[in-house]
Amino acid sequence: MHYPNGKKQSVNAASTSVNETIYSNRGMTLEADINATNQFYLQTNQAIIHKKPTPVQIVRVDYPRRSAAVIKEAYFKQASTTDYNGIYKGRYIDFEAKETKNKTSFPFHNIHEHQIDHMKQVVEHGAICFILIRFSLYQKTYFYPAERLFDHWENQFNGGRKSISIKTIEKEGYIIPIQYQARVDYLKIIEQYYI
C-alpha cells in the first residue's frame, strides 16, 4: 500500500488553524482553504461538513508507561470514499478536492476508480456530489458536478482523453471566487444550482 498522490501535506490535516486574520491566500493549499471554509460554515451554523481522517493501516502500537499509546508502524491506505461529506439544509453533501499543477487540463490520475464508484452511488441516492478542482498555477478553483465527471471518466475507456480540459471545466463547472471568510465558498454554488 502506498500513499495516494504522494501528497505529504495532507498528512498534516489537523494542523490547519482557523481564524487567521492577517492572511494571504498565496501558498495556501486547497485542503487548508476548504478546512477553513468548513470551519466557517460550522461556526455560522450554515452547514456541517467535515474532512474524513486519512485512512491508516495500523500495524504496531506501543503503550509506554504513564503516556499515550504510540503508533510505531502504520501505512497509508487508499480511501474508499471521497474526503469530505456532511449535511446542508437537510441534503447529503459529498465531495472530493483535487489540486493540479497542470496548465491545460485536469488529469484523471488524480482520481481513483473506487472514488468514482462511491460518487456514483451517492448520486444515485440523491446526494449533492462534486469535486473541487484547483489549478494551482492560476490559483483558480472550480466546482465541478460529479454527474459531468462520470461521462468524461467513462469516455477514457472508449478511446477518449484521460483528462478534462480547463475549457470544458469552465463550461460545465462553476468558478469559485476566493474570499476572505469562506475561502472556497462552495455552498453559494450549491445554493444557486441545487437547492
Added chain:
Amino acid sequence: MHYPNGKKQSVNAASTSVNETIYSNRGMTLEADINATNQFYLQTNQAIIHKKPTPVQIVRVDYPRRSAAVIKEAYFKQASTTDYNGIYKGRYIDFEAKETKNKTSFPFHNIHEHQIDHMKQVVEHGAICFILIRFSLYQKTYFYPAERLFDHWENQFNGGRKSISIKTIEKEGYIIPIQYQARVDYLKIIEQYYI
C-alpha cells in the same frame, strides 16, 4: 424533525418475523456487525454508509527506497464527529456505535461532549441521527434516537444520573433483532419511524 412516538409495539411485532438462520452472534463486536451490515446495504444498493477512519496525528513518516511510506510515529486523536455517516433515500444519516459491559445502564463516559455537539448540529440541519447501543452481556442492540440522548445528557449537569438505564432505552429506543445478512438492521427502524 418529527420524532416518532408510541409505535414501539409494531417494531417488536415486525421483529418476530425475522429470518434467524443457523448463526450465532457470539463473539462478534458491534463494529464488525455494523461494518458487515453497511457492506450488505452497499451491495444491495439500499444505503451508502461508511465508517470514518480512525483519526491519527502523524508525526514521522519514513520513505524507504523502493517501498511504501512507513508511518513511524503517530498518535490517536479524539474524533470530532461520530463514526458513521452516509445517505439513505436522500436523507443524511449520522450515528455512533457504543458497546458496554454494564448490566443495567449505558454510562455517559462512553460518549464525548464534542460528539454530542456534532449530533446536535446535524439534527438541527435535518439529519437522521442516533446511537446504536449494545449491551454485550445480553447481546442486545438498541437503536436510540439522538434527540432523546440530548435530554438525558443535559440532565447529568443538573444533578441527574450519568447514564441511561436499560429500562429507559427499551422505552425510548428500539431493539434491533440480530439477523443473518443485515446483522444490525438499523435501516428497518429508520424506514418505520423516520421516512
